[in-house]
Amino acid sequence: MRNREVAGLLENIADLLEIKGESLFRIGAYREAARRIESLTQDIAQMAEAGTLRQIPGVGEAIATKIQEYLATGHLRYYDDLQHEVDPALIDLLRVPGMGPKKVQLLHKSLSIRTMDELYQAAREHRLAPLPGMGVKTEQNILKELERLQQRTQRHLLGKVLPASEEVVALLRELPIVQRADPAGSIRRMKDTIGDIDILVASDSSEKVMKAFAQLPMVKEVIAMGATKSSILTYDNLQMDLRVVEPNCYGAALQYFTGSKSHNIQLRELAQKRGLKISEYGIFEETTGKRLGSKEEEEIYHILDLAFIPPELRENQGEIEAAQEGKLPKLIEIGDIQGDLHVHTKASDGSEPLMAMASAARAKGYQYLAICDHSKSLGIARGLSVEKLQSQWEEIRELNAQLVPFRILAGTEVDIRNDGTLDYDDDTLRGFDIVTASIHSGFNQPQERIMERLAAAMHHPTVDVINHPQGRIIGARDPYAVDLEMAFQLAAVTGTALEINAMPDRLDLDDHAARRAKELGIKLTISTDAHDSSHLNFMRYGVATARRGWVEKKDVLNALPLSELLNWLSQRRRKR
DNA sequence: GCCGTTTTCGGCCCGACTGTTTTCAGTCG
Numbered sequence: 172m173r174n175r176e177v178a179g180l181l182e183n184i185a186d187l188l189e190i191k192g193e194s195l196f197r198i199g200a201y202r203e204a205a206r207r208i209e210s211l212t213q214d215i216a217q218m219a220e221a222g223t224l225r226q227i228p229g230v231g232e233a234i235a236t237k238i239q240e241y242l243a244t245g246h247l248r249y250y251d252d253l254q255h256e257v258d259p260a261l262i263d264l265l266r267v268p269g270m271g272p273k274k275v276q277l278l279h280k281s282l283s284i285r286t287m288d289e290l291y292q293a294a295r296e297h298r299l300a301p302l303p304g305m306g307v308k309t310e311q312n313i314l315k316e317l318e319r320l321q322q323r324t325q326r327h328l329l330g331k332v333l334p335a336s337e338e339v340v341a342l343l344r345e346l347p348i349v350q351r352a353d354p355a356g357s358i359r360r361m362k363d364t365i366g367d368i369d370i371l372v373a374s375d376s377s378e379k380v381m382k383a384f385a386q387l388p389m390v391k392e393v394i395a396m397g398a399t400k401s402s403i404l405t406y407d408n409l410q411m412d413l414r415v416v417e418p419n420c421y422g423a424a425l426q427y428f429t430g431s432k433s434h435n436i437q438l439r440e441l442a443q444k445r446g447l448k449i450s451e452y453g454i455f456e457e458t459t460g461k462r463l464g465s466k467e468e469e470e471i472y473h474i475l476d477l478a479f480i481p482p483e484l485r486e487n488q489g490e491i492e493a494a495q496e497g498k499l500p501k502l503i504e505i506g507d508i509q510g511d512l513h514v515h516t517k518a519s520d521g522s523e524p525l526m527a528m529a530s531a532a533r534a535k536g537y538q539y540l541a542i543c544d545h546s547k548s549l550g551i552a553r554g555l556s557v558e559k560l561q562s563q564w565e566e567i568r569e570l571n572a573q574l575v576p577f578r579i580l581a582g583t584e585v586d587i588r589n590d591g592t593l594d595y596d597d598d599t600l601r602g603f604d605i606v607t608a609s610i611h612s613g614f615n616q617p618q619e620r621i622m623e624r625l626a627a628a629m630h631h632p633t634v635d636v637i638n639h640p641q642g643r644i645i646g647a648r649d650p651y652a653v654d655l656e657m658a659f660q661l662a663a664v665t666g667t668a669l670e671i672n673a674m675p676d677r678l679d680l681d682d683h684a685a686r687r688a689k690e691l692g693i694k695l696t697i698s699t700d701a702h703d704s705s706h707l708n709f710m711r712y713g714v715a716t717a718r719r720g721w722v723e724k725k726d727v728l729n730a731l732p733l734s735e736l737l738n739w740l741s742q743r744r745r746k747r
Numbered sequence: 748g749c750c751g752t753t754t755t756c757g758g759c760c761c762g763a764c765t766g767t768t769t770t771c772a773g774t775c776g
Contacts, residue, residue: 194748195759196748196749196758196759197748197749198748199748199749199759200748200749200759201748203748203749204748204749228749229748229749229750230749231748231749231750232748232749233748233749234748234749268774268775269765269773269774269775270774271773271774271775272773272774273772273773273774274773274774303767304766304767304768304772304773305766305767306766306767306768308765308766308767309765309766309767312765312766356776367776369776395764395765397763397764397765398763398764399763399764400763400764412776427761427762427776428776430776432760432776435760435761435776436759436760436761437760438760439760439761440759440760442760443760444753448760448761449760449761450760450761450762451761451762451763452762
């Protein structure tokens, strides 16, 4: 898939146009197209061949032609020319907070500054301040931001940021002056990675809240402090932005600060067409200025005759249209989950015994838990030999007798070997209650080989689920070369379920892929891949990813009660 | 550059904050 590559190209064009001082609307058009292509599960190259590029919202005549040219020839004349007009090195400077296209252009023209290093030097030597529109304060800020940029990694895992934000929100809620508090922004939308943390508070004493916020125990540095907005840096280098609003605007503010930007823009356009205006203070009649709603978030949507749109869907990916037509999905909820279908124990690379994992699952109110330790050849993870399996099965039988009606399923995470064969013989595989299969090697194989392996696994008569089908580790490893559309077709034909792996650094299938799989009627599992009992709590991230993928309860295998899950599994055995 | 039950041309979300200014430009979300 070259989707990310094409999206990146369009982003670069937008950046260059921005520095060049082009129309903001044209720049926005490139960014919107990039965003749409990034979230596509269909292969952009295939769409280009089929001539269907213009079906992508935000892609019109001009951009479609450019994509065609780029994919066919490997380069784009327009982009090449642009790079001669505007030095591409300057794009980097836009990453410095406070540096926009105008300042980048100014510094480039007057001081020939091209890189962050040069910018840093110039600021150190006080050459920025005398420039028109700059000044001492601006120079100091640039210096500070450059230093901060070095120590701050760009994006953080939801699994790290969500608990941190909830901790802060809990502390803020304890203050008597605080009426309401919530994480907002991309955290509330449950994106898999997060930049800055947005927190919203309703209070009549804004400044007191600011002060209390700045004194929280996790605060390392106060970056900015205004009347209604302040930013801090925590000891684990998370930036948190706090905004305080009056309680009667809280709903409108929560809607606004939850975003996404793109969702809000579309919502505001819709409002405009009806003679209404939306801001963070409420929804108003354009002509009279009369406020129609603001206290609760739901009001904003209801006044526009929309069903309430859950935060996870607010990405301008068709949710507003669906809300208009009353066709929003009834999203799966954490309480719908009846069990976990992928966990490890001490027998392979987990850290707790079977009994501990089972008790923890039962304590969560689950009806079942599938033990899926690694298979024999995965030496690095102490994969189980057939002999060890026998004793694990024995242990499971004994425990099940004690724990009834709770049920431990004897499962495996069998390795799909480099040649596409599975890591246990068929007889052994038939002995499991559930077989999940994974690729753990040959990550760099070409797409054909990867697809052959996946196809072989999905056609194998015992395989029920493919785990982490994309194979990404967020921030560490790119997905392997999966043709997702083909994988989905295979899953649909063979009736194989696909996992949404809930590990915070996997979340694989990701949200877009999950949505496409759901559209094609593929069964999904949401499992944690827990290696100790605390990891069972990762389920919320898997459910969040599923929700972002418009997934409903009926799409998810482990939302079934035990008896129906067992039915599904045995019917599958009979069919094959 | 995209898009269309108010438009194939003329629109394109809205406000706060900062630092530089004497009324505003640039940046951000």
